[in-house]
Amino acid sequence: MSTPVLDDIDRRIVVATQDGLELVREPYRAVARRVGIDEAEVRRRLAAMQARGVIRRIGAVPNHYALGYLANGMTVWDVPDDRVRELGRRLGGLGFVSHCYHRPRHLPDWPFNLFAMVHGRDRATVQGHVAGMAALMEDVERGHRVLYSTRILKKTGLRLAA
Amino acid sequence: MTAESTRSAPSDVDLDGPDRALVNLLQGGFPLSERPFAEVGWEVGLGEDEVIARLARLLDAGVLSRFGPMYNAEKLGGGLTLAAMRVPADDFERVARQVNAFPEVAHNYARDDDFNMWFVLATEEPGRVARAIAEIEEATGIEVFDMPKIEEFFVGLRFEA
Numbered sequence: 001m002s003t004p005v006l007d008d009i010d011r012r013i014v015v016a017t018q019d020g021l022e023l024v025r026e027p028y029r030a031v032a033r034r035v036g037i038d039e040a041e042v043r044r045r046l047a048a049m050q051a052r053g054v055i056r057r058i059g060a061v062p063n064h065y066a067l068g069y070l071a072n073g074m075t076v077w078d079v080p081d082d083r084v085r086e087l088g089r090r091l092g093g094l095g096f097v098s099h100c101y102h103r104p105r106h107l108p109d110w111p112f113n114l115f116a117m118v119h120g121r122d123r124a125t126v127q128g129h130v131a132g133m134a135a136l137m138e139d140v141e142r143g144h145r146v147l148y149s150t151r152i153l154k155k156t157g158l159r160l161a162a
Numbered sequence: 163m164t165a166e167s168t169r170s171a172p173s174d175v176d177l178d179g180p181d182r183a184l185v186n187l188l189q190g191g192f193p194l195s196e197r198p199f200a201e202v203g204w205e206v207g208l209g210e211d212e213v214i215a216r217l218a219r220l221l222d223a224g225v226l227s228r229f230g231p232m233y234n235a236e237k238l239g240g241g242l243t244l245a246a247m248r249v250p251a252d253d254f255e256r257v258a259r260q261v262n263a264f265p266e267v268a269h270n271y272a273r274d275d276d277f278n279m280w281f282v283l284a285t286e287e288p289g290r291v292a293r294a295i296a297e298i299e300e301a302t303g304i305e306v307f308d309m310p311k312i313e314e315f316f317v318g319l320r321f322e323a
Contacts, residue, residue, distance in 0.1 A: 025211075049231075056233070102313040147277070
């Protein structure tokens with residue numbers, strides 16, 4: 001796996017923006033002042049980090065509960081390893097799936113190797129989506145579960161030390 | 163540390179048309195220009211200062227949980243994994259406190275399954291993940307199942323406001 005290294009200035013930009021951008025007319029100038037470089041360089045470096053995938057995107061993250069998406073189900077599937085990529089791409093292409101990953105099994109306790117997060121306004125909606133996903137799996141799926149979140153115990157996100 | 167319950171999370175906050183337009187547009191991206199709020203305002207028919215004021219309100223009200231660059235933990239060169247535990251109901255609050263006390267634990271969710279505690283470990287140093295898992299097992303006395311991603315098929319979803 002490639003791990004592009006951040007140079008010292010990139011790292012200072014990450015630290016200055018990991019809690020969010022300042023809500024001022026020139027937010028990148030505010031970052032530039034904190035980092036001690038000019039405004040255009042902040043924008044150039046942010047664009048470069050985005051091109052390298054270090055930044056997924058710049059924008060807003062809604063609290064999906066506040067928007068009325070109250071049911072949040074982690075669906076987990078046991079599918080043959082040689083089909084997991086094809087099925088993962090299929091599930092990931094569905095409009096109501098926010099994340100989709102291949103993860104390791106832990107036999108015999110945990111047989112599931114494909115994870116897809118499904119969001120809906122209520123559990124009935126999520127159940128409907130899950131039925132559709134099961135149909136997409138044809139006959140290769142050997143079992144699945146839906147784990148609804150009942151409480152957020154902690155949510156701080158990744159933090160680099162300043 | 164936040165210990166927010168999904169029940170007490172804000173829901174059905176009143177959003178007017180321009181608020182919804184902003185939430186929907188800004189999930190797709192934010193310009194890398196000198197006056198990005200003016201550009202956003204041009205798109206949704208609001209002035210620059212009005213965009214800034216509305217965003218401040220949406221963040222305060224908890225409609226938006228973050229505004230800015232979303233960093234990809236792995237590409238930053240650190241360690242990242244999803245881990246799960248089967249915690250006996252009577253021990254749940256104690257174990258939640260012990261797990262949350264680790265600064266490497268970025269998110270932690272209770273889920274309704276016998277695998278009832280799911281947390282993300284994000285570390286600056288890749289090798290730290292395995293040590294943090296061992297320390298959590300030692301602190302709690304409960305086995306931690308490490309489920310790092312093998313392959314990612316999709317990340318991203320736009321919630322219609």
